[in-house]
Amino acid sequence: MKLSVIGCGYLGAVHASAMAELGHEVVGIDVDAAKIEQLAAGTPPFFEPGLPEILTSAGASGRLRFSTEMAAVAESTVHFVAVGTPQMRDSHAADMRYVDAAIDALIPFLKEGDLVVGKSTVPVGTAARLxxxxxxxxxxxxxxxxxEFLREGFAVKDTIEPDRLVYGVADERAASVLDEVYAxxxxxxxxxxxTDYATAELVKVSANAFLATKISFINAMAEIAEVTGADVGQLADALGHDARIGRRFLNAGVGFGGGCLPKDIRAFTARAEELGRGESVAFLKEVDSINMRQRQRVVDLAVEALGGSVNHKRVAVLGVTFKPESDDVRDSPALDVAVQLKGLGAQVIATDxxxxxxxxxRHPQLDYTESVDEALAGADLVVLATEWKQFxxxxPAWAATLVSGQTVIDGRNVLDAAAWRAAGWTYRGMGRP
Incomplete structure (x- = not known):
C-alpha cells in the first residue's frame, strides 16, 4: 500500500521505517528539514535499537523516502498522523496545535476514499472533532x-509485532483498510x-495511567518499608505471585519519566476536569506526587550518606536517560537527581x-563523561540512577579501587546489595533495609 506518515519524531520515524520494512511504500513528512535530511541519509536523529537497520534497509529498497513538502503525500491513500502532543506551558493539558496543524495541512491533498489514521496520544474527544x-x-x-503502544528500547519490535491493534472507527470501510495495512x-x-473513537483514545491514556499507578503504588510501599525495616523487593515478589496483580512494573526506585507517562497522566487529569469528571481520576495527582517524591528521596539519601551536606563533594551519577536502551532525557528522574545535587553544591560527574x-x-552546568572509570574516579558517593546493563x-571490588568513598545509592534497586556490602560498600536502596 502507499502510506504517508506525518511527523517524523520518535513515533513517526519508527512507524514509517517499520511499515516500509513490511513492504508498503511510505513517505515520511516533517517540517524539520535537518531531521528529514538525517532520516533520508539513513541516520536516526535519536537512539533506538534496531531502527538504523530497518531505516537503511527500507531506504535502500526504495520503499521509504522523506520530505518536508506535504504535497509528497498526494499518491498515498493512508495517512498516519504521528506528531507530538506535549504538555502545555501554562497547564497540564496536552498542546494540540501540532495535531491540528498537521490535519489542516493534509486536508488539501486528501482524496475520495483516503484514510487518515491518528497515532498521536490525544485527549478524548479529539478524533470526533477532527x-x-x-x-x-x-x-x-x-x-x-x-x-500506539510503543516501549522505548523495543519500539521496532512493538511496531512490527504489536501485542494488540486497536481501531477507533466510525465506518467499517476504515477497519478494512487498516486490516490491509496490518496484514x-x-x-x-x-x-x-x-471500537469507537472515544474508546480508542481512552485505551492509550488509561493504559499509561494504570502503568503509572502500579509504579507509584510500589514506590509508596517503599516509603513505608523504609520506616518499618521491611524489604520492598521481597514484598513485590510476594505480591507478584498473585495472578491478579503480577510482578511486572512492581520495581521500586527513583520513579518513571520520559516523554509519555508523566505528561499523559497530567493531560488525562486535565481532560477529565474539562469534562466535569475530575474526581474520577483525582488519584492520578497523587500518583504524580509519589513519583516526584522518589526523586527527592534519592537526593535526601545522598545528603544523609555524606553527613548532611553534598557541598563540594564529588558525586558520580550513573545514568541520565529516563530508562535504559534510549537516549531520551525528557522528564528523566536520573537527570533531575543530578541537577538537584548540583544545585546543592555537589560536583556532579554524570555518565550514560x-x-x-x-x-x-538541557543541563550544560553538569560535568559529563562517557567513561565509567572517569565518573567513579575520586567520587565520594555513587548514585545509580538509570539501570543500564553496564551499571x-x-x-563492586573494582569500583572500590577508583572511588574516594565507598557509598552507593541504588536508585533502581538493581544491584546485588550483599555483594556490594561484602566488597566494603555502604549500600542504600529504595525501600530496602
Whole structure:
C-alpha cells in the first residue's frame, strides 16, 4: 500500500521505517528539514535499537523516502498522523496545535476514499472533532484512531509485532483498510479490537495511567518499608505471585519519566476536569506526587550518606536517560537527581551510554563523561540512577579501587546489595533495609 506518515519524531520515524520494512511504500513528512535530511541519509536523529537497520534497509529498497513538502503525500491513500502532543506551558493539558496543524495541512491533498489514521496520544474527544473537520472539507476521506503502544528500547519490535491493534472507527470501510495495512501482524494472530473513537483514545491514556499507578503504588510501599525495616523487593515478589496483580512494573526506585507517562497522566487529569469528571481520576495527582517524591528521596539519601551536606563533594551519577536502551532525557528522574545535587553544591560527574549529548543540551552546568572509570574516579558517593546493563553489572571490588568513598545509592534497586556490602560498600536502596 502507499502510506504517508506525518511527523517524523520518535513515533513517526519508527512507524514509517517499520511499515516500509513490511513492504508498503511510505513517505515520511516533517517540517524539520535537518531531521528529514538525517532520516533520508539513513541516520536516526535519536537512539533506538534496531531502527538504523530497518531505516537503511527500507531506504535502500526504495520503499521509504522523506520530505518536508506535504504535497509528497498526494499518491498515498493512508495517512498516519504521528506528531507530538506535549504538555502545555501554562497547564497540564496536552498542546494540540501540532495535531491540528498537521490535519489542516493534509486536508488539501486528501482524496475520495483516503484514510487518515491518528497515532498521536490525544485527549478524548479529539478524533470526533477532527473527523468533522475532515468531513466538512468535502474530500471524501475517512478518519480512524489507531493508538500506539510503543516501549522505548523495543519500539521496532512493538511496531512490527504489536501485542494488540486497536481501531477507533466510525465506518467499517476504515477497519478494512487498516486490516490491509496490518496484514502481517494480523496473520500471526495479533488481537484486533474494533471500537469507537472515544474508546480508542481512552485505551492509550488509561493504559499509561494504570502503568503509572502500579509504579507509584510500589514506590509508596517503599516509603513505608523504609520506616518499618521491611524489604520492598521481597514484598513485590510476594505480591507478584498473585495472578491478579503480577510482578511486572512492581520495581521500586527513583520513579518513571520520559516523554509519555508523566505528561499523559497530567493531560488525562486535565481532560477529565474539562469534562466535569475530575474526581474520577483525582488519584492520578497523587500518583504524580509519589513519583516526584522518589526523586527527592534519592537526593535526601545522598545528603544523609555524606553527613548532611553534598557541598563540594564529588558525586558520580550513573545514568541520565529516563530508562535504559534510549537516549531520551525528557522528564528523566536520573537527570533531575543530578541537577538537584548540583544545585546543592555537589560536583556532579554524570555518565550514560547514550544520553550525554541530549542531557548536555538541557543541563550544560553538569560535568559529563562517557567513561565509567572517569565518573567513579575520586567520587565520594555513587548514585545509580538509570539501570543500564553496564551499571547493573559493575564489579563492586573494582569500583572500590577508583572511588574516594565507598557509598552507593541504588536508585533502581538493581544491584546485588550483599555483594556490594561484602566488597566494603555502604549500600542504600529504595525501600530496602
Amino acid at each position: 473527523a468533522k473537520k475532515i468531513a466538512d472539507s468535502g474530500s471524501g476521506a475517512m478518519l480512524a484512531w489507531n493508538p 502481517t501482524a494480523l496473520g500471526t494472530g495479533t488481537p484486533r479490537i474494533i 551510554p547514550q544520553g550525554i549529548e541530549n542531557a548536555r543540551g 547493573r553489572e559493575l564489579d
